[in-house]
Amino acid sequence: MGAYRDGKPNWCDSGFYPVLDRLISENGTLHSKLLGIVASQDIQFHSQSDDPVTTVMSTKLVTAPAGTTLAEANEVFRSSKKGKLPIVDKNGSLVSLLSRNDLMKNIHYPLASKVQPKQLICAAAVSTHDADKFRLQKLVDVALDLVVVDCSQGHSTYQISMIKYIKENFPQLDVIAGNIVTREQAAALIAAGADGLRIGMGSGSACITQEVMAVGRPRAAAVRSVSSFAARFGVPCIADGGVSNLGHIVKGLPLGASAVMMGGLLAGTTETPGDYFVSNEGQLVKTYRGMGSIAVMEDKSKVGDNAGTARYFSENDKVKVVQGVAGSAIDRGSINQFVPYFVAGVQYSLQNIGVRSLDALHDGVNHGQVRFEMRSASAMTENNVHGIYSYEKNIYSS
Structure with a gap:
């Protein structure tokens, strides 16, 4: 614009x-x-x-x-x-x-827009630092609907204070808080006024928090524990991290999540940030950096001075403890190729499970009609392609 x-x-x-x-x-x-x-x-x-x-x-x-x-x-x-x-x-x-496109989106995706005046719902992320209160005010001035309070460890006095500040000054805003992995953490954020929760710590493709800090929790266990608790208060949850294929989306939803958050899975798409370059093998790739990587901690050009270290409250520390990696992702073209695939894939999965909606899926799990089962290494092998001399595996058709 x-x-x-x-x-x-x-x-x-x-x-x-x-x-x-x-x-x-x-x-x-x-x-x-x-x-x-x-x-x-x-x-x-x-x-x-x-x-x-x-x-x-x-x-x-x-x-x-x-x-x-x-x-x-x-x-x-x-x-x-x-x-x-x-x-x-x-x-x-x-x-x-x-715009003609806006009218078409209003017809095909009515839930993506406000009832009046038919504008797309707008969300943004802020940190827990006081300086972001000014930024939040500017965002609200241009019709912000939802704010994500971004923090690697959401159960902190900083985040609780920020949530209370937002609810006191902008009660019309929905607040998504996190990241957390336990019920105790969820209880504190819900009590502070959080409308939604992000669940996950150390399970992202570019995150090494569990390895370096010995802190974190497997995503499935965290999502099931926190979402079942948050459901008592009508608070929806997002499964964040560890989503590397369609199957992981389908696993995260029945565990109690209302949505999943994808980073590495979409990292090589055209619409994501990062610079393209050709790898030593001659393949077109795109830079992909975890927020806890040293590359982000030392980068002051993209999103402000000390943006990476501020997320971990270490901007004034002489010694940086790295909790993420920087690398590259293979070019995957436009995200427009992936979204229809994910939508159709989830629909097919729900059809195979025998439920009509996400709510029905959650109810089925809670009442024992949809069940999880432990699998052996042999079952995992049997579950994948086997016994074929050669094959080509394409995840979607363009």
């Missing part, structure tokens, strides 16, 4: 996000006269990169007046075959912007 004035990008005063989406207004802000729109095709083959946007913008715009309903906007999209629809007031000043 971006607005321009005098040929240069103009950012909103908060400094967190650009104001508009390729639209050119007289003052570079909302509620100023709409002048034009710059689309990708307008600049893709334009040879003079120093030209002001006014030389390439389109001025023949299809607009709609303020007060236009979604149904009316959809009809304008249908008749005009445009992808963007600026909403203007009687003076021609920009009020808002509708």
